[in-house]
Amino acid sequence: MPPPGHDQIQREELSRLFGQLVGARLLLVPLVLAAGAWMAWVDPTGWRRALLAAILVTVAAFFIIEYVRFRRRGGLAPGQVRINLVAAVVGQMTLTAATGGLGSPFIYVAVLLAVIVNVFVRPPVSAWLTAFQVLAVWTFAVLGATGAAPLELELLGGAARRPPPVGLGLGLHAGFLTVVLVSIAFAGRAGRKVFEAILRRxxxxxQDSLRAYAERAEELTALSGEIAHELKNPLASVxxxxxxxxxxxxxxxxxxxxAVLRQEVGRMQAILDGFLNFSRPLVxxxxxxxxxxxxxxEVAALHxxxxxxxxxxxxARGAAVRARCDPRKVKQIxxxxxxxxLDASPAGAAVELEAAPAPGGGAxxxxxxxxxxxxxxxxxAAFSPGFTTKASGSGLGLTIARSLARQHGGDLVLSPRAGGGMVAxxxxxxxxAGAGTGAVA
Structure with a gap:
């Protein structure tokens, strides 16, 4: 079983790489259109002109549409990558058929497409596309040898440039392309497996490092709780x-x-209470x-x-806002x-508490x-354990407060206040979120 995040990272990276190809192939559109238009203009065959025109317009439109879609969505889904490559393979072979079969200048584009297909698409889709390419190559060879369909372009010399026997030459050509396509398929599959193995490892x-870190942090948290518990009684005595x-x-x-001694002992007790709250599980x-x-x-009156x-x-202001929560924990937050x-406010300022219904329900x-x-x-970083901007702070208050908020299924966020200050x-x-596991008062 692959580790967490393996499939997502692979999809994102392959989608990003394929997106670069989507942009790069736009540069080929003018070249392909020019070459196809020139062949259609020179060759007198009517069916070839019609087929070339249809292919070139379709391919150019498809390239542009997919590029716009990629830019809008910021990537391509795995299904879209497969559709793109299937369309590319079928379109390339159709263009090859319309421009001379094995004698077409576009036949060797199949080699480049075979590399891309076996890098971006997993079997069995990649195997089927390779099989389609090989079948198309041998179909061109058979049609060229038997003369069943006039694929050769006269402007490229046609059959006159092939010395007899024609069938043998076409067979060798088709065999060479088959070996190349099949070799690329195996090499691409092996390369993808190596890439997946590296990513998996x-x-x-x-994951092992994170697990070790979590275990170590849990040990340290438990140790800090034990130390804090052991120090509370002596401090109370002092x-x-x-x-x-x-x-x-x-x-x-x-x-x-x-008085100073008692004040400092009280501060130490408050820090130890914070450690104990942080180290013990949320009830x-x-x-x-x-x-x-x-x-x-009530909290405003306490302060x-x-x-x-x-x-x-x-x-404190705001009309009554009903919410189903743990009032003790909300009060602690x-x-x-x-x-x-209060610690952050200058003299003459005001701390304001405002309660209101939350969008979508809640408070x-x-x-x-x-x-x-x-x-x-x-x-x-303000919610990280140990972070504080106070000279005498423990750095655990906001950590515990957010944990309590998220235990409810809510959250606690900090943002700047217009005109200066902070909004919590x-x-x-x-x-x-804990409605199913907690007690009901």
Whole structure:
């Protein structure tokens, strides 16, 4: 079984390469039209003139249409590649028949087409096209030897330029072309197999590397969770002892230092809580039909005191928006977003929470600030574990928030705000993805 992505990469690369041929063959249209028109003009045979005119107009129109289609769609589907090559082989042999059979200057175009067919098309289609080419070559040889159909062009010398016996010469010519066409078929098939084997081995190696990386990351995540869990209890003891010491110390520097100590221990506990949330699996959703606008107002009320200390306003607006979600997890997402917005906002600014129905059902909550925003070059990295622009940040808040959003089947995206700042938009679907596995409140 081929590794994931094998067939898609092969289709995309072959489609891209064939697209270049689609563009290149347009350059041949004027040459083919000129050569065919000259032959039709010089040769007096009426059926040949009519056939050449029909073939040349059809081939030119087909080339142009396929080129326009390729440019519009940015590629060709595997079925279109086969259709193109079938049309090319049939058209080339028909043109060869109309311009002299084995004596036609277009007969050796079959060799080039055989190479392209066996590179871009898998068996059995490539085998059938090669068989058609060989059959056409021997048909031309038989018709030329028996004189059953006047294929030779008088302007190219016709039968007069072939010394007797004519049948032997045509047979040798047809045999030579057969050997060449069949050899190309086998070589093309072997080359395609080599290409597929190289691609398969490269993708398998990539999958092995990704699997090893995922296993290593899982081990490190579990280890970080264990370390964080082991450190929480000692830190709680340190914080408690610092509080007891503060009660027995009068005002002055010792009290201030103990307050700083407790503050730093609290910050360390918050970082450890982030590691624990990141390392443990997401628990199933506990779904409830709730008003997300009310959740936004509740989160805004929770941060009023912190916002007032920093000279920032927190505003929540929007009519009732019902959504089926896990209110605890949605609240956790909003708390993280509002804290980030408060950290980024300058004094005198406002953090705005806006709830509204999402297009197609569900709900949408935006948390907007007037901070400096994020550089577009690092905006996508903001959700990567460990990425932070804060001096004291853990770099896990947005990672966990997006994981919770996607557990619902929604998403969390960041975008620049008009006039400066950032917009964090949480979308929740009408039917959460975890609806079938979570509990129901």
């Amino acid at each position: 490269a993708l398998a190696a990539q 914080k408690g002892l610092a509080g007891l010491l503060a009660q027995g110390v009068g005002p002055g520097k010792p009290t201030e230092r103990l 199933p959703l506990v779904l409830d039909d709730c008003d997300v606008a009310a959740l936004a107002r 009023e005191g912190l916002a007032r200390e920093r000279g920032v306003a927190v505003e 909003l708390v993280n977003l509002v804290q980030n917005a 949408r909550i935006r948390v907007q600030d007037r901070g400096p925003g994020l550089d577009p070059a690092v905006r996508d 938009e949480l979308t929740l679907p009408a039917t959460p």
